[in-house]
Amino acid sequence: QLSAPLYGDDVAALQAKLQDLGFYAGRVDGFFGPQTHESLSSFQREIGIAADGICGPQTLRSLELLGTRVTGGSPHAISEEELVRRKGPQLGGKRIVIDPGLGGPSTGTIVNGISEADILWDLAMRLEGRMAATGMETFLSRPHNADPTEAERALTSNAFDADLMISLRCDSNSSPSANGVASFHFGNSHGSVSMIGQVLTGFVQREIVARTPLRDCRTHGRTWELLRLTNMPTVQIDLGYLSNASDVAVLTNPRMRDTIAEAILISVKRLYLLGQDDQPTGTFTFAELLAEELSVADRIS
CATH class of the missing domain: 1.10.101.10 (PGBD-like superfamily/PGBD)
Structure with missing residues (x-):
C-alpha cells in the first residue's frame, strides 16, 4: 500500500x-x-x-x-525511445538537469588546492553554459551551498519535467592505481533497464575516452536511488579517481574540464540524432555543434 x-x-x-x-x-x-x-x-x-x-x-x-x-520488448524501453524520437534531433528546447555531487559543507577530497565539490561545480557550470548556448533549458539539482540526499536530488529533478538528468561525480580508492571514467544508468537483475540511459552512457564513455587520457571503465547498470527514483532517463558519470595522480592531473586542469563538458554535450547530441548524420567519435566540436544548432534555429525562425 x-x-x-x-x-x-x-x-x-x-x-x-x-x-x-x-x-x-x-x-x-x-x-x-x-x-x-x-x-x-x-x-x-x-x-x-x-x-x-x-x-x-x-x-x-x-x-x-x-x-x-x-x-x-519492454514497453518502458519502447516508450523512452519514442520520446527521444518525437523530441527531434535539435538541442534547442531540450530540458536537462545537471547534478553536481557534494556541495555546501561536503567538500570531498582536496587535491592540488581544489576540493572535489569545486571540481564538480565548475564542470557543471561549464556544461550548463555550453548547453544554454545551444538553446537548451538547464536546471541544477542543488544550490552551491547545499548537499541534498540522492532521494532529494531526484525529487527536485522530477519537478522540472526534464528530458534527461546528468549526474557528475568523482571516485576514490585505497589503491592509487585505480583510475578511469565510468558511467552508470538504471538497470537491475530483473532485466529492466533504462534504454536511453544505456545508450547515453555508451556515448559519454566513448567521447570522454577519445578526448582525454582517462581510462575507459565502461558502462554499468545500477539501482542506486538517483537512477531509480528519477522519472527521466538519468546517467551518473564518475569522472575519475581523486586518489590517482593521472586522473587528478586531468580533473584539476581547467582546459580538460572544458573538454569533458564538450564531450558530454556532444554525447547528448548523438543521442538525439538517433544514429543519423553522425560524425566519428571524438571529432565533433562544440563550435561545429553550435553553428549547426544556430543555423537550424535561424531557418525555423
Missing part, C-alpha cells in the same frame, strides 16, 4: 507481470510506488474485482490465470 511503500523481488515480479499484460509501462525496479499502485488498480478494474490497489489472493489468482498480451 502507498502508506507503507514496499521494495523487493516480489514487487518486481508483480511489475513484470503487469507489464506483460499491458498495464504497466514503467521500470521494473521493485518499488511499489504510485505508478505500480495505479497499474494494479487498472488491472483490477479491467477484470471486475475491487480496485483497491492491493495485491491480495484474488488479484494474484487473476494474474496467474491471464496470459501475456505484450511481446517484442
Whole structure:
C-alpha cells in the first residue's frame, strides 16, 4: 500500500507481470510506488474485482490465470525511445538537469588546492553554459551551498519535467592505481533497464575516452536511488579517481574540464540524432555543434 511503500523481488515480479499484460509501462525496479499502485488498480478494474490497489489472493489468482498480451520488448524501453524520437534531433528546447555531487559543507577530497565539490561545480557550470548556448533549458539539482540526499536530488529533478538528468561525480580508492571514467544508468537483475540511459552512457564513455587520457571503465547498470527514483532517463558519470595522480592531473586542469563538458554535450547530441548524420567519435566540436544548432534555429525562425 502507498502508506507503507514496499521494495523487493516480489514487487518486481508483480511489475513484470503487469507489464506483460499491458498495464504497466514503467521500470521494473521493485518499488511499489504510485505508478505500480495505479497499474494494479487498472488491472483490477479491467477484470471486475475491487480496485483497491492491493495485491491480495484474488488479484494474484487473476494474474496467474491471464496470459501475456505484450511481446517484442519492454514497453518502458519502447516508450523512452519514442520520446527521444518525437523530441527531434535539435538541442534547442531540450530540458536537462545537471547534478553536481557534494556541495555546501561536503567538500570531498582536496587535491592540488581544489576540493572535489569545486571540481564538480565548475564542470557543471561549464556544461550548463555550453548547453544554454545551444538553446537548451538547464536546471541544477542543488544550490552551491547545499548537499541534498540522492532521494532529494531526484525529487527536485522530477519537478522540472526534464528530458534527461546528468549526474557528475568523482571516485576514490585505497589503491592509487585505480583510475578511469565510468558511467552508470538504471538497470537491475530483473532485466529492466533504462534504454536511453544505456545508450547515453555508451556515448559519454566513448567521447570522454577519445578526448582525454582517462581510462575507459565502461558502462554499468545500477539501482542506486538517483537512477531509480528519477522519472527521466538519468546517467551518473564518475569522472575519475581523486586518489590517482593521472586522473587528478586531468580533473584539476581547467582546459580538460572544458573538454569533458564538450564531450558530454556532444554525447547528448548523438543521442538525439538517433544514429543519423553522425560524425566519428571524438571529432565533433562544440563550435561545429553550435553553428549547426544556430543555423537550424535561424531557418525555423
